[in-house]
Structure formats: C-alpha cells, structure tokens
Amino acid sequence: MAKIVMKFGGTSVGDIPRIRNVAKLVQREVERGHNVAVVVSAMAGETNKLVAWTRELSPLHDAREYDSVVSSGEQVTAGLLAVALAAIGVPARSWLGWQIPIRTSAMHGSARILAIESDLLNQRISNGQVAVVAGFQGIAPDQRVTTLGRGGSDTSAVALAAALKADRCDIYTDVDGVYTTDPRITSRARKLERISYEEMLELASLGAKVLQTRSVEVAMVHRVPVRVLSAFAADNGGTLVCDEEDIVEKNPVTGIAYTKDEAKITLLRVPDQPGVAAAIFGPLADAGVNVDMIVQNVSEDGRRTDLTFTTQRSDLDRALHAIRNAAPQIGYKDVISDPRVAKISIIGIGMRAHPGVAQTMFTTLAQKGINIQVISTSEIKVSVLISEDYVELAVRALHSAYDLDSA
Amino acid sequence: MAKIVMKFGGTSVGDIPRIRNVAKLVQREVERGHNVAVVVSAMAGETNKLVAWTRELSPLHDAREYDSVVSSGEQVTAGLLAVALAAIGVPARSWLGWQIPIRTSAMHGSARILAIESDLLNQRISNGQVAVVAGFQGIAPDQRVTTLGRGGSDTSAVALAAALKADRCDIYTDVDGVYTTDPRITSRARKLERISYEEMLELASLGAKVLQTRSVEVAMVHRVPVRVLSAFAADNGGTLVCDEEDIVEKNPVTGIAYTKDEAKITLLRVPDQPGVAAAIFGPLADAGVNVDMIVQNVSEDGRRTDLTFTTQRSDLDRALHAIRNAAPQIGYKDVISDPRVAKISIIGIGMRAHPGVAQTMFTTLAQKGINIQVISTSEIKVSVLISEDYVELAVRALHSAYDLDSA
Numbered sequence: 121m122a123k124i125v126m127k128f129g130g131t132s133v134g135d136i137p138r139i140r141n142v143a144k145l146v147q148r149e150v151e152r153g154h155n156v157a158v159v160v161s162a163m164a165g166e167t168n169k170l171v172a173w174t175r176e177l178s179p180l181h182d183a184r185e186y187d188s189v190v191s192s193g194e195q196v197t198a199g200l201l202a203v204a205l206a207a208i209g210v211p212a213r214s215w216l217g218w219q220i221p222i223r224t225s226a227m228h229g230s231a232r233i234l235a236i237e238s239d240l241l242n243q244r245i246s247n248g249q250v251a252v253v254a255g256f257q258g259i260a261p262d263q264r265v266t267t268l269g270r271g272g273s274d275t276s277a278v279a280l281a282a283a284l285k286a287d288r289c290d291i292y293t294d295v296d297g298v299y300t301t302d303p304r305i306t307s308r309a310r311k312l313e314r315i316s317y318e319e320m321l322e323l324a325s326l327g328a329k330v331l332q333t334r335s336v337e338v339a340m341v342h343r344v345p346v347r348v349l350s351a352f353a354a355d356n357g358g359t360l361v362c363d364e365e366d367i368v369e370k371n372p373v374t375g376i377a378y379t380k381d382e383a384k385i386t387l388l389r390v391p392d393q394p395g396v397a398a399a400i401f402g403p404l405a406d407a408g409v410n411v412d413m414i415v416q417n418v419s420e421d422g423r424r425t426d427l428t429f430t431t432q433r434s435d436l437d438r439a440l441h442a443i444r445n446a447a448p449q450i451g452y453k454d455v456i457s458d459p460r461v462a463k464i465s466i467i468g469i470g471m472r473a474h475p476g477v478a479q480t481m482f483t484t485l486a487q488k489g490i491n492i493q494v495i496s497t498s499e500i501k502v503s504v505l506i507s508e509d510y511v512e513l514a515v516r517a518l519h520s521a522y523d524l525d526s527a
Numbered sequence: 528m529a530k531i532v533m534k535f536g537g538t539s540v541g542d543i544p545r546i547r548n549v550a551k552l553v554q555r556e557v558e559r560g561h562n563v564a565v566v567v568s569a570m571a572g573e574t575n576k577l578v579a580w581t582r583e584l585s586p587l588h589d590a591r592e593y594d595s596v597v598s599s600g601e602q603v604t605a606g607l608l609a610v611a612l613a614a615i616g617v618p619a620r621s622w623l624g625w626q627i628p629i630r631t632s633a634m635h636g637s638a639r640i641l642a643i644e645s646d647l648l649n650q651r652i653s654n655g656q657v658a659v660v661a662g663f664q665g666i667a668p669d670q671r672v673t674t675l676g677r678g679g680s681d682t683s684a685v686a687l688a689a690a691l692k693a694d695r696c697d698i699y700t701d702v703d704g705v706y707t708t709d710p711r712i713t714s715r716a717r718k719l720e721r722i723s724y725e726e727m728l729e730l731a732s733l734g735a736k737v738l739q740t741r742s743v744e745v746a747m748v749h750r751v752p753v754r755v756l757s758a759f760a761a762d763n764g765g766t767l768v769c770d771e772e773d774i775v776e777k778n779p780v781t782g783i784a785y786t787k788d789e790a791k792i793t794l795l796r797v798p799d800q801p802g803v804a805a806a807i808f809g810p811l812a813d814a815g816v817n818v819d820m821i822v823q824n825v826s827e828d829g830r831r832t833d834l835t836f837t838t839q840r841s842d843l844d845r846a847l848h849a850i851r852n853a854a855p856q857i858g859y860k861d862v863i864s865d866p867r868v869a870k871i872s873i874i875g876i877g878m879r880a881h882p883g884v885a886q887t888m889f890t891t892l893a894q895k896g897i898n899i900q901v902i903s904t905s906e907i908k909v910s911v912l913i914s915e916d917y918v919e920l921a922v923r924a925l926h927s928a929y930d931l932d933s934a
Contacts, residue, residue, distance in 0.1 A: 189606035
C-alpha cells in the first residue's frame with residue numbers, strides 16, 4: 121500500500137464525461153489499496169474566461185481580486201470530482217487552499233507555497249477518504265486567496281506530495297510521458313522511462329511544456345518521485361522523473377528541446393570598456409525585458425566591439441525601445457535585430473562524463489549547413505541559436521546524431 | 528452620512544457591462560458620503576450551470592460538495608465588482624462567506640445564518656472601503672462552505688445589514704418596487720411607496736417574487752428598513768419595506784397576490800372521527816408533500832364527510848400516490864383531484880381595523896360569476912381558491928374593488 125498524489129490538468133477535467141473518466145482513474149488506484157490525494161486544475165477554458173472578464177473590467181486589476189475570481193475554477197472542479205467519486209462508491213472530500221490550509225507568500229498571481237498543513241488531510245486519506253484538492257491556489261498571511269501562476273497546479277501537486285510524504289506524485293496530462301524530443305517534429309521521438317530532476321528542469325525551462333518548471337524544482341528539492349502519464353491512453357508506465365542515482369543508463373544526451381519564440385538583438389561597435397554591460401542591461405531590466413543568451417565578441421582594436429543578446433520575441437519591441445532610449449549612455453554605432461531565430465538545446469546528465477558532446481552538435485549542424493549564431497552552455501546542456509527556418513531539420517539531425525531515434 | 532447595504536441579483540450582474548453599471552450605482556452612494564457594503568448574486572445563469580453539472584454527475588450528490596461548487600458563482604461576481612469599482616476610483620475589497628465569516632447552520636443547501644462577525648468589515652467600510660460580499664454563502668461549524676438556498680442573497684444582504692446596524696438595505700432588482708399586484712395582469716397596478724414587513728411577508732409567501740420570504744423574516748425580526756428598487760431604471764425611490772408604525776395611511780388592502788401552481792385534492796366520504804386527519808396528513812408529510820389550505824365539511828349524518836386540501840401542482844402526483852397507498856388506513860370512498868386551480872389573496876394590515884374586507888372580496892368574485900372553492904384567512908390576508916381560468920379577471924376586479932387602481 122502506497123500513498124500517492126494524482127494530478128489532472130484542465131484538458132483531463134474539461135467536461136463532465138472527462139471528470140467521470142478521472143474518477144475511474146482514481147478509483148483504480150484506490151482499489152489497488154493506495155491512499156490517494158488528487159489535485160485538479162480548472163476545466164479547460166474556465167481560467168481563460170475568468171482572466172478575460174477581469175481584464176475587460178480593468179487591465180490594471182487588483183491582484184488580490186484577480187486571485188479570488190480565478191481560483192474559483194479549481195473550486196468547481198474539486199467539488200465536481202468529489203461528487204463523481206462518491207457516485208461510483210469512492211469516499212471523497214474536496215479541499216480548497218484555505219481549508220487545508222496551503223500557506224503561500226503574499227505575491228498574488230504568482231505566489232510561492234510556504235507550508236502545507238497536511239495533518240488533517242493525511243488522517244483522512246489514511247482512513248480511506250480520497251482528498252480532492254483544488255490546485256493552483258493557496259492562502260496568504262492576510263487570509264486572502266492566492267494563486268501560483270499559470271500551470272501552478274503541477275506545483276500544488278508536487279508540494280502536496282512532499283508535505284504528505286507521498287511515495288509518488290502522478291501528473292496526468294494529454295501526453296503519455298516525456299519524450300526525447302517533440303514527437304510532432306520527428307516520429308522517431310522516444311518516450312523516456314526515466315529522466316533526472318536536473319534534466320527535466322532544463323527541458324521544462326527550454327521549451328518542453330510537459331511540466332511547470334517550478335514544480336520540478338520543488339520535486340528536486342524534496343526528492344518527490346514524479347510520474348508523467350496520460351489521462352486518456354492506457355497506462356504504459358509514463359515517465360518517472362527521479363533522482364540521478366536511480367537512473368542506471370546515463371546517455372550523453374537525454375533529450376532535445378527547442379523554442380521558436382526567440383529574438384536576437386545586436387549592438388554594433390559598442391565601447392569595449394567597463395560599465396558598458398550595465399549601461400545596456402540596466403535599462404532592459406527596468407523595462408521588464410528578460411534577457412536570455414548574451415555573447416560579446418573580442419574587440420579587434422581594443423576600443424569597440426559587437427554585443428548580441430536574445431530575448432523573447434514578444435519582448436522585442438520593448439527591448440529595442442529601451443535600447444534606443446539609452447543610446448547616449450551606451451554609445452553604440454547601430455542596432456540590428458532578428459525576430460526569426462530559434463534556440464535548440466541538447467540536455468543530458470551524461471554530458472558531465474562524456475567529453476565531446478558539444479562538438480557532435482556543432483559538427484552535425486555544420487554538415488546540414490546550419491549556421492550557429494550564439495552558443496550558451498551549462499553543466500548538463502548546450503543551447504545554440506539558429507535561424508528559425510532550420511528548427512525541424514536541426515532537431516531531426518541531432519536526434520539521430522545522439523542515437524535517440526527509436527528502433 | 529449613512530451606512531447602507533446594497534444588494535444586486537443575478538440579472539443586475541449578468542455580464543461585464545452590467546457589472547460596470549452596478550459599480551456606478553455603488554459609486555453614486557459613495558459620493559453621497561455613505562459607507563457601503565454590497566452583496567452580490569452569481570451572474571445570471573451561472574448557478575443553474577453549476578447545479579446542472581453537479582446533478583449530471585450524481586442526482587444524489589453530497590450537499591457539502593454541491594455547496595462548494597455552487598458558491599463559486601458569487602465568488603466570481605464579488606471579485607469582478609471589486610475590480611470594476613477600483614477601475615472607477617472607488618476603493619473596494621471582496622469578501623467570501625468564510626473570510627468575514629458568515630457563520631451558518633450545517634444544513635447544507637439551505638443553511639441558516641447564525642452570526643456574522645462584522646467587526647473587521649465595519650472598520651473597513653467606516654474607512655471608506657466598499658465591502659463587496661459574496662451572497663448566498665456562509666461557513667458551517669466544520670469549516671465547510673454552505674449555501675442558503677435559492678434566492679439566499681436577499682437574506683445575506685438583510686442579515687449583513689442587521690449585523691452592521693446599517694441604516695438601510697437596498698435590494699436592487701429588475702423591477703422598480705413592490706406593486707399592488709402583478710403589473711403584467713393589470714396596467715393599473717401601482718408601485719407602493721411603503722409596505723409593512725408583515726404584508727411583505729404574506730406577499731412573498733403568496734407568490735410575489737420580489738423578495739425571498741426568509742429575507743423579509745430577518746428584516747422584520749431585526750427591524751432593518753429594506754428598499755426594493757430597480758438596477759436599470761432611474762431611481763424613483765422604490766418601495767420601502769418597514770415597520771407598521773412608519774406607515775401613516777393604512778389601506779384595508781395593500782396588495783393582491785396570486786399563485787397558479789396549485790392543485791386541489793378532495794377525499795369523498797371519509798370517516799368523521801378522531802384520528803382521520805392524522806391518517807391523511809401523516810403519509811403526505813412522509814412523502815415530502817407540502818399541504819397548504821385544508822377544508823373539511825360538516826358531516827350531514829355525523830359519520831362521513833368530505834375533506835379537501837391543496838398542494839403545489841408539482842407535488843400532485845406524489846400526493847395522490849401517498850393517499851392511495853394509505854387508503855386502507857384512511858377509509859375514504861373516492862378521491863378526486865383538480866390541477867387547474869389558483870389561489871388569489873388580498874393582503875393588508877388595515878384589515879385588522881376594517882371589518883367587512885373579506886365580504887367585499889366574496890361579493891366582487893360572485894358578481895363576476897367566479898366560484899370560490901376553498902377559503903383560508905389570517906389576521907392580515909384572505910386567500911381563496913378558484914378555477915385557474917379566472918385568475919386575471921379576479922385580480923383585476925379585486926384591484927378595482929379595493930380602490931387600488933392608479934388614477
């Protein structure tokens with residue numbers, strides 16, 4: 121008998137028949153003798169509707185009121201699933217953030233979970249009552265409802281699993297696991313049996329939308345085994361996100377991620393002197409622009425150099441505006457931008473032990489005639505910026521080059 | 528400067544433009560220097576949608592879960608109105624039942640308000656912050672969300688006004704006040720300037736749908752002056768529901784109510800002996816049938832008599848079933864029923880001081896050739912059962928007979 125947390129996203133609970141389907145998946149675990157807590161998102165579309173109403177009334181709405189309005193979506197699903205479970209003979213009770221309580225910071229709209237007082241919940245599920253918990257929400261120190269930011273139900277589930285000291289947190293979604301790369305790009309993408317927290321964290325940050333980044337961080341810190349699996353397909357075991365030590369075979373590269381919503385900005389002939397980076401990136405930070413990759417060439421004459429950085433495509437106009445406003449302070453000759461770039465990343469904890477992994481990437485791309493514009497690396501990933509036109513070609517070529525193709 | 532509670536129903540907050548309209552009505556009171564608390568219903572249609580989802584999953588759903596699901600509708604409106612108010616410069620904060628808290632009984636689905644801890648709310652509104660309170664909901668002793676039953680937001684508003692010791696509770700609705708009778712039946716119906724709690728209670732119980740019966744009871748007990756007025760039309764003062772002492776001119780009859788959803792059942796030749804009423808009405812109560820009017824003829828031979836009672840038309844089949852099952856115990860000769868009957872009532876506190884008021888009713892109906900089937904009276908009302916066909920004719924004739932017609 122194990123203690124498990126199951127999490128279902130908006131698509132999985134998108135209408136009444138699907139809520140019934142989820143109830144059956146929960147019943148299956150109960151009948152296996154497990155003690156179960158379930159975390160649910162709002163029905164697909166509900167959160168968007170509530171957000172749209174709030175914005176229509178006021179683009180600059182009070183974040184406390186936004187949270188109170190938007191959190192109602194999960195409240196509805198939690199109650200409905202408890203009803204659906206009772207209807208098939210599974211004792212269940214719904215729980216809202218304030219009822220448990222799930223204590224969070226006061227950062228409304230993107231609050232962080234601080235503590236979950238899970239004693240009562242633990243007692244109930246140990247007695248065989250399924251706890252259906254509204255995801256995405258908590259309560260601030262001033263007793264106001266908070267939300268964790270979009271996708272926050274993943275984090276609710278993992279944090280609850282940590283608090284309950286659950287044996288496993290199963291994240292049910294519309295895919296049946298984590299793949300070596302996006303199956304829409306290559307049919308040779310393989311489902312991974314296991315992936316380490318560190319790799320999953322990079323994958324999530326680098327464009328794979330299977331799990332919310334913050335939820336992987338929480339899982340990693342508290343060592344919660346997380347399983348990603350399908351709410352619709354037959355159970356094939358999904359993918360287990362776990363400790364590096366629990367992965368026997370460590371490939372040099374585990375997965376390939378990509379993001380297409382990148383933009384590149386190059387400042388030509390900026391002074392090669394102390395303080396110039398601050399003059400550039402200070403105004404960008406003030407404008408709320410997130411800068412990702414940065415590369416600065418060695419200056420030829422010791423006086424002037426070119427500097428390139430990337431940002432989200434949606435931030436491009438704001439970034440250019442900030443840069444032009446700061447032109448007198450920076451002192452560049454010209455600024456050019458390219459909104460049609462993409463980032464391709466290879467990820468793998470095996471990289472640490474295998475030299476030459478990056479070299480394979482560069483060679484492979486060169487053989488396909490793909491120009492690398494910017495490179496950025498960490499201990500377990502290499503990212504390169506290329507023209508958007510070559511994304512699919514690059515992903516497929518790298519997938520083969522690293523022996524990730526399915527048989 | 529006064530302290531007032533304003534209440535808006537589902538139609539008044541039915542979409543985003545209407546919520547903006549409500550915000551302006553609240554702003555008007557704030558600009559008059561008043562301290563304001565607002566109670567809101569769910570957007571029109573939302574509660575029905577949530578109820579339908581719950582029923583679809585299980586006709587015998589857990590009432591606690593039903594309440595948690597259904598109460599989310601008011602949560603959304605409260606947050607949205609707070610946003611709408613802030614957007615036009617009116618400081619506002621939303622409050623859910625558990626946040627105030629509004630303590631209720633544990634009778635989920637039709638809970639009664641026990642106490643409202645209004646100190647914090649009072650402090651906030653005294654400081655000029657509008658309190659937007661989710662109507663229809665409270666919290667049970669076990670910290671579960673409760674709802675007050677359909678139309679319960681009226682009761683929330685009046686109870687809040689009592690707790691806050693407000694000077695007035697304004698119920699905004701889609702009509703501009705309480706009328707002498709249904710204006711759809713006669714264009715001569717007049718809006719009343721004032722009506723007593725007692726009269727309003729009878730009107731509400733006897734078919735006028737302006738206010739929920741329970742809310743009038745609470746207003747009467749706590750002597751809360753309630754004003755009924757339109758959320759859409761220009762303010763014409765509405766109708767004030769108040770103490771009898773505050774009404775100078777007491778007409779014999781203040782209003783005429785009717786209900787068409789009545790049914791009549793007659794048991795022929797039942798034994799005229801002790802215990803027979805218990806034998807009839809016991810099984811009906813067990814079947815959950817509400818019996819309204821009862822009339823028993825004097826028996827001619829001292830052995831057998833006829834007994835007639837009325838019930839809601841929707842209960843007719845259930846009532847007949849119960850009566851037939853209990854036939855051996857009751858011992859009647861035959862049972863006949865008529866689902867095409869209606870109840871017409873005249874109401875007025877002046878009746879106490881004016882003899883002959885009922886006689887005017889009987890004469891007026893007789894002159895129109897309308898047969899009275901059953902009569903029932905109280906200190907301030909007379910109700911008669913007639914054929915459904917004559918409802919409009921009867922209401923118009925009585926409206927004239929009691930000098931209620933507008934000039």
